Amino acid sequence: MQNGSAGTTLARGLTSIGLASAATVTHAFAQELASNDTGKHVETVTVTAQKARLDALPEKILNTPQTINVVPQEVIKEQGVRNLQEALKNVPGITLNAGEGGTHGDLVNIRGFSAQDDFFLDGMRDTGFYTRDSFDYDSVEVYKGPASTLFGRGSTGGVINQVTKAPVLFPIEDASLTGGTNNEIRGTADYNYVFGDNAAFRIAAMGELSGVTDRPFVRNRRYGVAPSIAFGIDTDTSFTLKVLHQQEDNTPDYGIPFLFGRPAPVAQEAYYGLPGDDRSKANVNVVTARFDHKFNDTFSISDSARYGSYWFDSRQTAAIYGNANCYSGAAPYSGAPVCTGAASDIPVTTFNPFYPVFGTPLDQIFVLRDRPSSEGVITTMMDNLDLTSRFETGPLSHTLITGVEDDSEFASLTRFVNQDTSIIPTPLLHPDPFESFPGMQTTVRQLPVTKTHTFAAYVDDDINIGEHWNIVAALRFDHFGARFDQPLGTPSSFTHLDNVFSPRIAITYKPDERSSVYFSYGTSFNPSAEDLALSASNQALPPEKDHTYEVGGKIQVLDDMLSLTAAAFDTTMENARITDPLFPSLQALAGTEKVRGIEFGAQGRITEHWEVIAGYTFLDPTAVGLVAAGVRGPIPNTSKHQGNIWTTYDFDNSLKFGAGLNFIGTRFAGTDTLVDPGHIITAKAPGYVTFDAMAGYSLTDSLSLQLNVYNVFDQRYLSDSYFTRPNENHTIPGAGRTAMLTANVSL
Numbered sequence: 001m002q003n004g005s006a007g008t009t010l011a012r013g014l015t016s017i018g019l020a021s022a023a024t025v026t027h028a029f030a031q032e033l034a035s036n037d038t039g040k041h042v043e044t045v046t047v048t049a050q051k052a053r054l055d056a057l058p059e060k061i062l063n064t065p066q067t068i069n070v071v072p073q074e075v076i077k078e079q080g081v082r083n084l085q086e087a088l089k090n091v092p093g094i095t096l097n098a099g100e101g102g103t104h105g106d107l108v109n110i111r112g113f114s115a116q117d118d119f120f121l122d123g124m125r126d127t128g129f130y131t132r133d134s135f136d137y138d139s140v141e142v143y144k145g146p147a148s149t150l151f152g153r154g155s156t157g158g159v160i161n162q163v164t165k166a167p168v169l170f171p172i173e174d175a176s177l178t179g180g181t182n183n184e185i186r187g188t189a190d191y192n193y194v195f196g197d198n199a200a201f202r203i204a205a206m207g208e209l210s211g212v213t214d215r216p217f218v219r220n221r222r223y224g225v226a227p228s229i230a231f232g233i234d235t236d237t238s239f240t241l242k243v244l245h246q247q248e249d250n251t252p253d254y255g256i257p258f259l260f261g262r263p264a265p266v267a268q269e270a271y272y273g274l275p276g277d278d279r280s281k282a283n284v285n286v287v288t289a290r291f292d293h294k295f296n297d298t299f300s301i302s303d304s305a306r307y308g309s310y311w312f313d314s315r316q317t318a319a320i321y322g323n324a325n326c327y328s329g330a331a332p333y334s335g336a337p338v339c340t341g342a343a344s345d346i347p348v349t350t351f352n353p354f355y356p357v358f359g360t361p362l363d364q365i366f367v368l369r370d371r372p373s374s375e376g377v378i379t380t381m382m383d384n385l386d387l388t389s390r391f392e393t394g395p396l397s398h399t400l401i402t403g404v405e406d407d408s409e410f411a412s413l414t415r416f417v418n419q420d421t422s423i424i425p426t427p428l429l430h431p432d433p434f435e436s437f438p439g440m441q442t443t444v445r446q447l448p449v450t451k452t453h454t455f456a457a458y459v460d461d462d463i464n465i466g467e468h469w470n471i472v473a474a475l476r477f478d479h480f481g482a483r484f485d486q487p488l489g490t491p492s493s494f495t496h497l498d499n500v501f502s503p504r505i506a507i508t509y510k511p512d513e514r515s516s517v518y519f520s521y522g523t524s525f526n527p528s529a530e531d532l533a534l535s536a537s538n539q540a541l542p543p544e545k546d547h548t549y550e551v552g553g554k555i556q557v558l559d560d561m562l563s564l565t566a567a568a569f570d571t572t573m574e575n576a577r578i579t580d581p582l583f584p585s586l587q588a589l590a591g592t593e594k595v596r597g598i599e600f601g602a603q604g605r606i607t608e609h610w611e612v613i614a615g616y617t618f619l620d621p622t623a624v625g626l627v628a629a630g631v632r633g634p635i636p637n638t639s640k641h642q643g644n645i646w647t648t649y650d651f652d653n654s655l656k657f658g659a660g661l662n663f664i665g666t667r668f669a670g671t672d673t674l675v676d677p678g679h680i681i682t683a684k685a686p687g688y689v690t691f692d693a694m695a696g697y698s699l700t701d702s703l704s705l706q707l708n709v710y711n712v713f714d715q716r717y718l719s720d721s722y723f724t725r726p727n728e729n730h731t732i733p734g735a736g737r738t739a740m741l742t743a744n745v746s747l
Helices: 006-017 027-034 073-078 084-090
Strands: 068-072 094-097 108-110 119-121 137-144 158-164 172-180 184-194 199-212 215-231 237-250 279-294 299-315 318-320 366-370 373-393 396-416 444-446 449-465 469-486 492-512 515-526 544-557 562-579 587-605 610-624 641-650 655-664 667-672 681-685 688-698 703-710 718-725 728-733 738-746
Touching: 068 073, 068 084, 073 137, 073 641, 084 137, 084 158, 084 641, 108 158, 318 728, 544 587, 667 718, 667 728, 681 718
Parallel strands: 094 718, 119 158
Antiparallel strands: 068 137, 094 108, 137 158, 172 184, 172 738, 184 199, 199 215, 215 237, 237 279, 279 299, 299 373, 318 366, 373 396, 396 444, 396 449, 449 469, 469 492, 492 515, 515 544, 544 562, 562 587, 587 610, 610 641, 641 655, 655 688, 667 681, 688 703, 703 738, 718 728
8 A cells, every 4th residue: 555645645735726616605505695685694594405515415405315414604693602512512412522631622422423533624624633613614514424425434423514604795894792701802703805706805813712610720712814715606617715724722621530430529610730831722724725617517527625734732631540449557438448468459548649449538539630741733635526417317317426535644743751640649629720740741752653645436326216206326435544653762663554435325205395205324434543543452453334224304394494304323333443352452343332313303493583493312322342342331422312402583673582402411431440349330421401592682783782691500510521441531511601792793
């Protein structure tokens, strides 16, 4: 396998940029915006009436045999959404993961499966660890179910596609300024200038400084700018060039540890970090270009090219427990374990940083300061070329999409020595954020470099059989290669190669123009180097593979103002990576992960003034081998029940009210074998319900005010979790009640 050089890929990418444009909004949708009287207010249209934003999905969402959730720009504005994770609260079946080591930014599960590498920006992979801000969003799309025919590797539970703002043929001069009780100050701007019959320039910008209510040391500092220019808008030939630049310098939050199978019962404000040195920095630069040309009614071509650079510097401190759990001499409390004299026994004192067992008084538990640290840069070069052909063969009407993809990714990291054994332990109940420590990490322990190269070819035939039937048949081939080198200490070097075919088949029945019923089957694969990491334990393993069956229906009601959707699905991964029971230093494809579920959604308008977006999922997740070889158990960080609703009412007197809730049931976090030696304890994060509300008032045609209150009833809850083993885990408290006032100006 030849991975291909970065120079070769760069040359390909630059050649394609010379041919490319990024029409991230379909012409039809842009015209819909332009038809607005003022041209300055984006209406929430019936979602299923829109076309999906991917070239490979030519049908409207109504007739696309897949669950697709869309969070439109109007909902993003109403809720005062500031980042991607806040937008995803409107999508059921998604749970948040907390970071570990140098990992930070957006980490989520979709339908029970990790989506760490399943973020896309205008249909192309958005690799990198950073907090994705919403300032340049036109909408957010979530494509549920495996879709390797569309996206390549990953997508077991689905993918998240960020649809950005694009130049349009009407003026936009919008700005907003927000102040919040969380010490937030945030400003955004959106400006579009038309300088020809079919050409425009647009720029979006953002700056934010904020904290998190009830988490006194957490800080978010970021700014971003996204200029774009387009030629040939709404013509047969168009070209768009777009740049995204975002920087952040945050004080991270690694939350509180688990204890006795549940989150430790500590104060909401308990902070185990060292804010004097902790930080998560990122510098993201993404350049995207796209070229579209329609030859005639039969053939059209599009080419997209991207260069991405994702630099990060991550230093953080989290609470962890040590490994010892026995006492020599007199037991300090009833039931305390006494050392047996075995060679593995490590006696500890009453005030100890080691792993507490049942019965340990809370005021006698101390924790270590875990300080992993890393920095590095991920660089990507990618190009997608699609040819679309529309033709008929007898009674069949075809939309045939053929394409190739070339994708190179390069990750160069520096990992520093952990300081967990060189900092005095801190009390669990009263952690000291100002405790002295040896200073920033400077001793390097690893210098890993990972290179991956993907070449893919695919074909997708969308066949209409009369007015009522549609068949989708797709096949993709991926040639995925990786190389890993780590020269420091004990040098290591590995290579990896996968050749994978991914099929997709679906059939849709359309009783009328407003409804559809479908059945679909799709697959996905997860190679060992999917997340730009490779090790001796997994470098020889073939990819994990899974398949999903889904049946569903979609319908537009109330004069096409409201979309209703329903789906039932079954996703099975029969060769999940687990620890090899015979060789614990290796991994084996011997596990099984299975999620069955149902999902319901409603989005649109009930009346001209009453708008709603709502969803519910039930997931039945089971796994074999994740707890221990051959042992059946749950899938981490997956909630069986999850629901959301957001609704607004717009009065004729320029007044708008909105309210909503988010519900997530209990989530399994991990297994604990140390709390009660000899037994397995299931650690869980409790479920919760939060309520949000908003009120908006237009003072003039150009000026409006909007008040958002989040977590209205000041519910204490835990939003993210991470559990790798009994002595290393954490969960992050959600923000307390927070109010934000925004002034919006539209000239």
